[in-house]
Amino acid sequence: MPAERTLILFKPDAVERRLCGELLSRIEKKGLKIVGLKMLKVTPELSKQHYAEHVSKPFYPLLESFITSGPVVAVAVEGPEAIAVMRTMMGKTNGRESAPGTIRGDFGVSRQMNLIHGSDGPDAASRELAIYFKPEELISYQPILAPMFAASDELA
Ligand code: IDP
Ligand code: MG
Numbered sequence: 001m002p003a004e005r006t007l008i009l010f011k012p013d014a015v016e017r018r019l020c021g022e023l024l025s026r027i028e029k030k031g032l033k034i035v036g037l038k039m040l041k042v043t044p045e046l047s048k049q050h051y052a053e054h055v056s057k058p059f060y061p062l063l064e065s066f067i068t069s070g071p072v073v074a075v076a077v078e079g080p081e082a083i084a085v086m087r088t089m090m091g092k093t094n095g096r097e098s099a100p101g102t103i104r105g106d107f108g109v110s111r112q113m114n115l116i117h118g119s120d121g122p123d124a125a126s127r128e129l130a131i132y133f134k135p136e137e138l139i140s141y142q143p144i145l146a147p148m149f150a151a152s153d154e155l156a
Pocket of ligand 1: 054059063064112116117118120150
């Protein structure tokens, strides 16, 4: 199975609450690989591009005002089935409904301030990675310990 890449954002509430280290630590401890990392401020234009599927929804104005309210940390994450693995680690959208043990389940009670974004499929992942990272900002490398994280038939 091919290693996948997915776009993760630590949203402004995670930065404000000093939870970036905690969230990054969970990703690293899980065994996923960080292949890109930056802090930036999402502009209204970037928000509309990222959340194109939500722009016409009633909650969009509140979402834009939240996601542009402070810096975010963008993380490109790689690993076997990284997209689904990250979605499972994140938990349900609404923190009140997310299971304990998930990021949203452990750290929040909000549907909007839910700490983390993760691409929801392969098409979204490539679209969103291209929005936040230039190709040369995504680093391909082979850690020496890679064979300790997954068998050869689990990776491309
Ligand atoms: P996801 O982040 O779990 O994929 P989406 O439905 O794609 O959830 O929504 C994108 C983001 O918009 C959510 O993470 C959350 O911050 C916000 N959001 C989703 N639904 C609502 C809502 O009904 N009211 C306010 N904000 C919402
Ligand atoms: Mg979504």
